[in-house]
Structures are given as structure tokens and as C-alpha cells.
Amino acid sequence: MAEAAIALEGLERRYGDRLALGGVTLTLAPGATLAVLGSNGAGKTTLLRVLATLLRPHGGATRVLGCPLPADGWRVRGRVGYLGHDPLLYRELSGRENLAYHARLHGLGPATVDERIEAVGLKRRGEDPVRDLSKGMVQRLAVARATLHDPELLLLDEPRANLDPAAADALEPLIGRTAAATRVLVSHDVGGALAEADLALGLRAGRQLFCLPAAAVDASATRELYA
Amino acid sequence: MIRTAAAVLRKDLRIEWRTKEAVPAMTLFSVTTFVLFHFGLDRDTLDGPLASGVLWVTLLLAAVIGVTRLFAAEREQGGIDAFLLAPVDRTALFVAKAAALLVYLVLLELVAVPAFAILLLGPDLFDALPELLLVLLLADLGLAAVGALVAALAAETRARELIVPLLLLPLVVPLLIGAASATAPLVSEGGAAEDLGRYLALLGGYDLVFGLIAFGVFDFLLDD
Numbered sequence: 374m375a376e377a378a379i380a381l382e383g384l385e386r387r388y389g390d391r392l393a394l395g396g397v398t399l400t401l402a403p404g405a406t407l408a409v410l411g412s413n414g415a416g417k418t419t420l421l422r423v424l425a426t427l428l429r430p431h432g433g434a435t436r437v438l439g440c441p442l443p444a445d446g447w448r449v450r451g452r453v454g455y456l457g458h459d460p461l462l463y464r465e466l467s468g469r470e471n472l473a474y475h476a477r478l479h480g481l482g483p484a485t486v487d488e489r490i491e492a493v494g495l496k497r498r499g500e501d502p503v504r505d506l507s508k509g510m511v512q513r514l515a516v517a518r519a520t521l522h523d524p525e526l527l528l529l530d531e532p533r534a535n536l537d538p539a540a541a542d543a544l545e546p547l548i549g550r551t552a553a554a555t556r557v558l559v560s561h562d563v564g565g566a567l568a569e570a571d572l573a574l575g576l577r578a579g580r581q582l583f584c585l586p587a588a589a590v591d592a593s594a595t596r597e598l599y600a
Numbered sequence: 601m602i603r604t605a606a607a608v609l610r611k612d613l614r615i616e617w618r619t620k621e622a623v624p625a626m627t628l629f630s631v632t633t634f635v636l637f638h639f640g641l642d643r644d645t646l647d648g649p650l651a652s653g654v655l656w657v658t659l660l661l662a663a664v665i666g667v668t669r670l671f672a673a674e675r676e677q678g679g680i681d682a683f684l685l686a687p688v689d690r691t692a693l694f695v696a697k698a699a700a701l702l703v704y705l706v707l708l709e710l711v712a713v714p715a716f717a718i719l720l721l722g723p724d725l726f727d728a729l730p731e732l733l734l735v736l737l738l739a740d741l742g743l744a745a746v747g748a749l750v751a752a753l754a755a756e757t758r759a760r761e762l763i764v765p766l767l768l769l770p771l772v773v774p775l776l777i778g779a780a781s782a783t784a785p786l787v788s789e790g791g792a793a794e795d796l797g798r799y800l801a802l803l804g805g806y807d808l809v810f811g812l813i814a815f816g817v818f819d820f821l822l823d824d
């Protein structure tokens with residue numbers, strides 16, 4: 374049996390005295406999609422940042438792509454694509470310059486940059502500074518940045534925010550169900566997230582309310598999350 | 601590591617070229633300070649230890665502006681997260697930031713030193729220029745190493761504009777002593793730089809010690 378892409382056993386994370394995540398336990402198979410649901414402040418972004426190795430877990434056992442965190446975090450970096458609230462792009466640089474910089478950090482050549490700019494439909498605006506792009510274009514560029522190195526694990530926080538339907542469709546091969554990666558998807562579009570997920574994690578005030586196959590999550594469970 | 605550092609440095613210099621946030625502020629600050637000294641001391645010209653002290657204190661205070669801005673783009677635009685997600689040696693970020701600060705300091709001094717010579721300095725600086733350039737280089741290397749370290753320390757704090765001078769200025773006191781003492785005879789009327797070698801050795805030692813410390817601890821500063 375293939376090793377789990379993500380295996381959490383009682384994951385805990387604090388900010389000072391405040392518990393941001395506690396008792397999160399789940400196993401996600403390679404290639405599967407996990408939908409993370411919960412209201413604002415439930416701990417969704419914290420979970421993504423722990424999985425991305427940007428935050429240390431403070432308790433429990435955390436394994437990502439077969440590597441225990443935080444000990445082997447260095448083996449996970451470069452295999453994860455993180456798309457958070459911030460696009461992680463420099464406003465004064467053009468889209469192409471931003472991607473070229475990230476490509477160099479990941480040891481990739483300029484051909485990858487050209488291919489990815491075209492894939493997100495920004496060929497004509499690729500030379501414009503990021504500060505001159507619309508929010509939707511910045512989000513497209515952020516998707517290109519997060520997927521530039523073809524990561525094995527995609528950590529996506531509201532990935533379709535600010536995207537029009539055509540752009541959302543165009544980005545499907547990179548971040549959608551057909552992307553060749555395990556996905557963790559944070560979204561407030563409960564129905565949409567469950568429709569494309571295999572597993573659903575419900576968080577409330579940092580605590581795990583449920584972790585169920587997505588098809589088994591009913592309306593009463595989601596109502597409790599947002600109550 | 602060198603390729604990663606070069607990529608970060610190139611990106612930093614490109615952003616500075618476009619925003620013009622750090623270097624123009626540093627140079628304007630230094631020239632303004634020289635003008636203030638000119639009127640505040642009520643002297644047309646300075647020489648010796650006083651001139652050296654005025655020059656170095658001004659340069660160090662101007663450097664605080666550069667150090668404060670060193671991680672601005674990483675902090676405000678999430679660049680630090682993107683860097684931490686990449687499979688690279690994190691020390692490359694220290695090397696790049698120190699190199700960027702070194703470039704800022706050199707550009708600052710290209711304006712500030714001639715401005716100082718015109719506005720305040722009595723003796724002709726031309727004959728002592730090779731020695732002064734050596735002092736500037738050694739002081740800049742140390743300042744770049746300590747500045748990059750302090751900038752990284754302050755980057756995640758809320759009161760970073762306050763933290764940077766509070767941390768940086770005490771740490772550069774040995775550097776100030778070495779640089780000002782080495783420069784004083786160079787800006788004296790007919791002064792001979794007898795102890796120059798001793799002070800250059802002090803500056804070199806400072807560079808080595810603080811460079812190694814910064815190199816050793818920088819990785820831990822980036823950790824959550």
C-alpha cells in the first residue's frame with residue numbers, strides 16, 4: 374500500500390497561549406483531495422501553513438509526503454505548491470520576472486516560465502508590473518507561481534478567488550481535480566469543495582469536528598461548522 | 601547557494617532600482633546631516649577626529665535606513681514565505697541581503713563622502729583616498745553582515761523601525777571605533793596614518809567574527 378501523502382495524529386499548533394489547531398487526525402492518500410471546511414478563524418490557514426512547513430507543529434505527529442515534520446521539513450520544501458491569501462509576488466516586478474525568480478529558486482529554466490505564463494493566459498500582460506494587474510490576473514499569476522515546479526502536494530486556500538468562470542476553467546489542469554497532485558483545498562464554497570473532494574475535514578475554533586468521506590458529509594454537519 | 605543568492609540579489613536590486621526607497625533616502629539623509637553639522641557646529645571646516653566622527657556617525661545612521669528597508673519587500677509582499685518554500689540553502693538569503701546592503705552602502709558613500717569633503721572637510725582628501733577606500737570597504741563589509749542579521753531579526757516584529765536602531769547601533773560600536781580612528785589621521789592637516797594597520801586589523805577582525813556569527817545563526821532566525 375502506498376504511503377499516505379498526509380498523515381496527522383493529534384496535530385496541535387498554538388499562537389502563544391491560544392490554541393489554533395488541536396487534535397487534528399487524518400490520513401490522505403496520494404492523489405486524493407481533502408476539503409477543509411470551517412468558519413473564519415477555525416484554523417484552516419494554520420493547517421495549510423503547517424503542512425507547507427511554514428509553521429512548526431507544536432504537538433502530535435505530522436507526516437507530509439512521507440516526511441515527519443518539523444524534523445524533515447527540508448525534504449518537503451520544493452515538493453509542495455502553496456497558494457495562500459497572499460499571492461507571494463513582488464508588485465514592482467512583472468509577472469514574467471516574478472516567475473523567473475521563483476523558477477531560479479526551484480532550479481527551473483526559462484522555458485517553464487514561458488509555458489506557465491501561457492497556461493494561465495497572461496502571455497499578453499506578462500511584462501506588466503504586478504501592481505498594474507487586476508486581482509483576477511494576480512490570482513492567475515499566483516497559481517502559475519504555486520504550480521511552477523509541478524508540486525506533488527497542492528495546498529490551496531480559496532484558489533478560485535477573484536477568478537471569472539473562464540479563468541477558473543483555464544486553471545483546472547493546474548489546480549483542479551485533474552491536476553496530477555494530492556490536494557488540500559480550503560474553501561467557503563462548501564458544495565463546490567465537497568464535490569471535488571474525497572475527504573472532508575471540518576474545523577471549528579481549531580478543533581476537528583469531523584473527518585469523513587466527502588460524500589458522507591450532510592447538511593447538518595456543515596451547519597454545525599458555521600453555527 | 602551562490603546561484604540562489606545571486607537570484608535574490610538581482611531581484612532586490614531590481615526592486616530598489618524601480619522603487620528608489622532605500623538609497624535615495626540614505627544619501628539625502630547623510631547630505632542633510634552634513635548641512636546640519638555645518639550650521640550646528642558653526643564651523644566652516646572640520647579636520648582630524650571631529651571630522652572623522654561626524655563622517656562615520658552620519659554614515660552609520662544613514663545605514664539604519666537601508667537596514668530597515670532591507671526586508672521590506674519580503675515582509676510586505678510575502679517574499680519570505682516564497683523563499684522558505686523553495687528547496688534552497690536559507691543562508692543564501694543572508695548572503696544576498698548582506699550583498700544588497702553592501703551595494704546600498706557603496707552607492708551612499710559615492711555621494712556622501714564627496715559631499716562631506718565639499719561641505720565640511722578642511723584638508724584635501726585626494727592624497728588619502730586609497731587608505732580611506734580601504735577603511736570604507738572593511739567597515740562596509742562588517743556593517744553589511746551585521747545589518748542583514750539585524751534586519752532579519754527585526755523583520756517579523758511590529759516595531760521594526762524602533763528595533764533596528766536599538767539592535768544595530770550598539771553592535772556597530774566596535775566598528776565605529778575602528779573606522780573613525782583609522783580615518784582621523786587621514787582627514788587631518790598633515791597627519792600621518794601611523795596606526796592605520798592596527799585599526800584595519802580591528803575592522804577585519806570585526807568583519808570575520810560578525811560575518812561568521814551571522815552566517816551561523818541566520819538559518820535559525822528564519823525558522824518559525
